[in-house]
Structures are given as structure tokens and as C-alpha cells.
Amino acid sequence: MMKTSRVLGILICVLFLTLVFTAGCAKKPTLGEGTGGAQPAGGQIEGATGMAAPTPEELAAMNKARALKEQTLREQAERERQAKERAEKERLEREKAERERLEKQRAAAEAEGAAQARGEGPLADIHFEFDQFSLNSEARGLLRKHAAWLSAHPGYDLTIEGHCDDRGTTEYNLALGERRAAETLKFLAALGIDTARMKTISYGEEMPLDASGTEAAWAKNRRVHFVVNPKK
């Protein structure tokens, strides 16, 4: 914003100066005739005090030369103006492209985050029964796959997040979420995953995936979620 207005300001200054310059030139024929156009107002006075008047041919030639020069200056100014406009346009386009690129990047990151949140990361969420932290057979099946993925990707660390549905007590659910995460870590460790690669954190009922308050939503919220990070 600041940048644009500064550039605009400079542009306006340049245009203004050009205008003054050309306007000055345009006026000159009516003023300092016979002084080559370089001298201002005094010319007429000098002329009036008896300087040799130019012949009509000379006058015409001088006028023509001046007009030509003015024309050149005008064209030059116009070219400069156009060059500036082009540069400005290109700059704006570049900025727009950069913005679009960043926006795309952000949207991609967001989509990835949302996918992660939906359990669509490389390691899908596992789910639990109400008020339970034991791993059911479905969860164990998934964890075996996760262990295989982790073995195949030794460059990644794992954060195991324990979550609960939003019924019940904040504090008890924090403890329950911690226990769900801990049980998961224990199971993965038993499958040979180095505990140094894994850490647990409980969010209790504080980060529901689905806050609609239905049985289906609660079931979705009772989960362990996996976040894989490249090793530092």
C-alpha cells in the first residue's frame, strides 16, 4: 500500500514536471522570438529596442526547428511515461502473482492441516469406546500399519495426541486422553518403534473434531491423533 502510493507520487511529480516543461516550451514562440528560444520574456523587449528582425524564412525555419524539438521532448516524455507505466504494471502483476502463489501455498497447508485433523495424514486416527483407554482390535490393526510406516520412515518423529469426546469433565478427560496416548505409545513401542521417536500429549475434550454433539460426533472425537514431523 505504502509502496504503491509512493510510486504513484513519484509518477505524478514526473508528469507534473514534464507538463510544466512542455507548457513552458509551447509558450515560447509567442515570447522570445529571435533569441533562439533560450531567453525568456526579455526577448520581446530587446526586439522592441531595435535588434535586427529575422526574415520570414528564417522565422519559419526557427519555428519549425523549435516545433521539432518540442515534439521530440514531448515524445521523449511520453516514452518515459509509458515506460514507467509499463514498469508499474509489471510490478503490480509480479506482486499479484506472488500473492496468488502465497495464497495457494497457504491453502495447500490449510488443506493438509485439515486433512491431518480429519485423520487423513499418513497415519489415521484410532478410536476408543466411551470412558475407555484400552485399544480395540480395529485400533491394534491400524497401529500395526502405523508401526510399519514408521519403520519405513525413520526420518520422522511422532506426536501422539490423546482426545476425548466433550461429555464429562475437563480434568478427568485430560487424564483419560493422556492415558489413551500412553497406551498407544506402549503398543507402538512393543512393535519395535523407538520410544525416543515418540511423545504423548493430551488435549482431553478441548479439541473436538466434530462439535455437533451427536453419538457419531462423540465417537469421532474419542481418538488418538498422530502428527508426524521430520526429525530435527
Place this chain on the structure above:
Amino acid sequence: MSGALISSNWIKVPESRYTGGSGMEKENKRKRRPWAAILLVCCTLALWGGAPVLRDAGARVYIDIDSPAFQKIPVAVADFAPMQGNSGHEELSSWFPGALNKSLDLTGYFTLLDAHGSSLKANPPASKEGGVDFAGWSNLGAEYLISGGFAHHGGKLSAEFRLFDVVQGRQVLGKQYSGGFEDRGEMVLSFTREVLRLLTGAEGFFDTRVAFVARQGQSSTLYTAGFGAVLGAQELTRVMNSPALILSPRWSPDGRYLCFASYRDGQPDVFVISPSGFGLKKIVGFKGLNLPGAWSPDGRRLLLTLSKDGNEEIYAMEIGSGQLQRLTSNFGIDVSPVWSPDGRKIAFVSSLSGSPQIYVMNADGGDARRLTYSGSYNTSPAWSPKGDKIAYEGRSGSGYHIFSVDEDGGNVRQLTSGAGDHESPSWSPDGRFLVFTIRSGGRSRINILNVNTLDTRTIYESADRILSPAWSPRLK
């Protein structure tokens, strides 16, 4: 009497109120505490009709508000009258009774009769025709009558409040306040306390606050709220906010600190802060879960839930030295520990039986026994300051409700009813009220409950998720 009141500064008001041109006298402006300011001229009013004031508190028979047979006290609050010298703010004649009705009603001890616009005489102040139509008020059903008057002039407000015993036909309490116009809410709360004290001997809760967490997504704000909010007299005080989760605030017994859990360093750790928002400090940050339980009654120890040793166990920490004592050791989840008021026992939640239930153990961790047997989900114990009862949150039907149980496990009583999840009970300092949250229909409320009458009143409501209300001790 006024000494006790002057020492109460539970109301937090912006500093600017005392430096701005409120029209108060210089001496008033220097005072930093609103109670002190408004009570500069607070005196017991001369008796109307020459009858003696009841001075002898020892001889006074209080209404027994703890009796199961307690009947609410019928009170009428007459319209206030403009007194000599009043100019403007005529609306105060109905504002004062409205505010008194609200503050008295908050306690659940009064039936408030509709006296607005009544033509019954109620001792208009500074009037020669003054008089109280005791028979008329009695016919209306009132046992007590409150009337008063006000004079507002040049930014200064003076008001007088009188309480009449309608049955005996005499004034039993009179108070005069002066201060700024903006102090009118504090005047009402002050008089409400006087009425409560005179009739019931109870101190009420107007000198306390409730800490709680408001949540939007993970963004959390820790607030304290006073009871003047119902009068529109007072804003919430924001203690701190954070983009990370804040959980489970707990007051120190002297009211000078709040501890709570925060995820600001990426995992739940325990912090302390002053209620005015200064001096944030992390005090517990082991690997895994770090949750605060209650402070010990002497303020020297803090109960904790930690998972550092592999499973959620209860510990007591010496606050000065940081020394930990592990109190539980079992494969279940142990969480939410609170001390008994004498510090000799601890109530907590354990899932040892397969579902979360309330347990009580000795302060050294010995002799744990299960307290609750009905229901499959009983959590959030809160030990009454009177020592006799433990309140908790239990699943009942489709929702969660507040219950109480005696220390020996007997006398289980469901205290709340109706739709919504009722959670996180916390006792008032006198053990007569509980504060808790209700979540229903996308809104959260903080309610207080009169444990004898079971009246509930909403003190705060929000579209934010409200968590973990914690009732403060009496704040000096």
C-alpha cells in the same frame, strides 16, 4: 461497622474512575478503593419515629437459613423518592428498587414482592408526611420493607436505605451513602450485605469473586467476575489471555494467587499468577500431564495430577521447596484432588473401579475408600468449607448434574435439574452456595446455587465456552 466495609475492596474498577472529573471531593478522589470512596459518608440513619435500633446482635434471633424448613423471607422494595437537592436522574427512583431486588434475589433467601408503583406509604425521606403504612405492606404479604431516597447533584449522589420490620412496625436498619453517580451499584450491594447480615447472620458472597476460563477455539481468557455484574455495576476483570489452552484455575486460600494449567509451552504445565494479572510463573512442568489440584488450607502445599511416572497419579507439592510427595499408586486414572477444610483428608477421582468415582483418602495417601456408588461417571469433587459435604458432578440420565454426598458416603443428593450439562462445582466460602457451569444449546452459563433452597441464578452467560468456575475466598 463501616470499618469492616471499608476493608472490602473486592470491586475492581478502572483507575481512571478516581482521577477523572467525577465531581467527588478531593479527599474522595485520593481513595483508591471504591468502597472507601462511597462509604466516606456512610452512617447509620437516625431512627424514624423514635423507636430504638436493634443493636444487640447477641440477642438477635436470626432466621435459620440452613434449616430444611427454611421459608423464604417476603420483602417488598418500595420506589425510592427524590430527596431535597436532587436534580436529574429521576430514573433512580425505580433503578434502586430494581437493583435491590436483583441483588437480594441472587441469594435465594428472599421472595421479592412487586411493589413498583405502589401507593402505600413507605417513609418518603425528608418529608413531613413521612410514614409507613405497615398494615398496607403487611396485607401485600411483606414481612420486611425496604425504602429509600436519593439526591443527585453535580455528579454527586447521596442515597439512604431503610429496612423496616413490617410485622413489628419499626425500622431495623438505616444507611446513608454518598459517592459518585457510578457508585450506585456498590451502594446497593453494600446495603444488601447489611440486610443479609442483620436478618440471617450470614456474610453472603458479595465480597468474593469467581474465576473462570472463557474459550473460543483454543484461545483462552482467564477472568474473575464479581457479583455486582448483575447490577450492571461492574465489568469482568481479565487476568490473562492466551492463544493456548488455559484450564482449571484454583485460588490460593488467601486470594492472592490463582494457579492454573496452560499449554503455552506446548503441553499442560502449572502456572501461578496474581488475580490482577501480574507475576505469571511456571511452577510445575514435568513431562506429560501437569494439572493443578487444590491448595492446602494453610496455603503451603498444592495438590497435583502428574503423569511423569507413567500414569496419572496424585502428588502433594511443598510450594516453597517444590518437594513432591506421591500420594496414589495404582493402575487407574487418579485426578482432581481437593483437601478437606481441616487439611487431614483428600477427595479425588479414581477410575480404579472401572469408571470414574469419588474417593477419599488420608492426607498422606493412606486409607483410600470409595465414596460414590450410584452412577457410572462421578467426577470434579469439591469439599464444602463447612466440612460436612462433598459436591461433585455426576452423569444422570442424558446429562450431567451437580450432586452432594456426606463424607461417609451417605446422603447422596442431586442438587440440579433441567436440561444441559451442569459441571465443575465450587463452593462459596461459607459453604452455602455452589457455583458451576451449564452448557446447553451452544451457550454457556455460570450459575450459583443456594444449596438449601436449591434456587439457581445465572451470574454470567456467553456464547464462548465457559470452564472451571472457581469461587474465591473472601477478598480483603
